[in-house]
Amino acid sequence: MKRIVMGMAAAMSLFATGALAADIAARPYVKAPIVDPVWSWTGWYVGANGGYSWGRSRTDVSYFNTPTGTPIAPPAGSITSAAFDMNGGIAGGQAGYNWQRDNWVFGVEGDLQWSGEKGGAGYSCVGAPIAPGAGPCLPTFTFLPPGGLAGTTLSVDQKLQWFGTVRGRVGILATPKVLFYGTRRSGLR
DSSP, X not given: OHHHHHHHXXXXXXXXXXXXXXXXXXXXXXXXXXXXXXOOOOEEEEEEEEEEEEEEEEEEOOEEOTTTOOEEOOOTTOOOEEEEEEEEEEEEEEEEEEEEETTEEEEXXXXXXEEEEEEXXXXXXXSSBOSTTOOSOXXXXXXXXXXXXXXXXXXXXXXXXXXXXXXXEEEEEEETTEEEXXXXXXXXX
16 A cells, blocks of 8 residues: 555656646746837928017118109218118018938028018208209208208108028038038028
């Protein structure tokens, strides 16, 4: 009987070993590594902008006889040019397209801007009358024209209502997300 018990114990140990093999833990689930997508500058873009502009206007004046179209020489002492500030707010938008080739980026862009830039200058006709036929009051005229009233003034006002540009550009990438570029524009008014 000893033999039977030992045989049964040996047989049970074989079955017990087989049961342990079935309890092996499943392989752990491993996610694929996160890959940063390749950055590309190719494609369309749009944007909006706003700000304030400081500028300068230089005005040169030429005078012509309206009926005949002949030039009129300003009287001695007349200054026929002026410069003044042109300041104001601007707002608008831009759109463009870029093409990337290796580390080079080529593009074209256009914009249209509303402008509140404006400026002006005033001029006075003061002093004694000059020779007859000298003509109208001119900018910064230092003499009073024939028949003119002392204190006659003239003002020049300018306003830039809108402007736009179209430009091409070429750039080189310093890093995939940093672009250094140069541009050449053509203005519209």
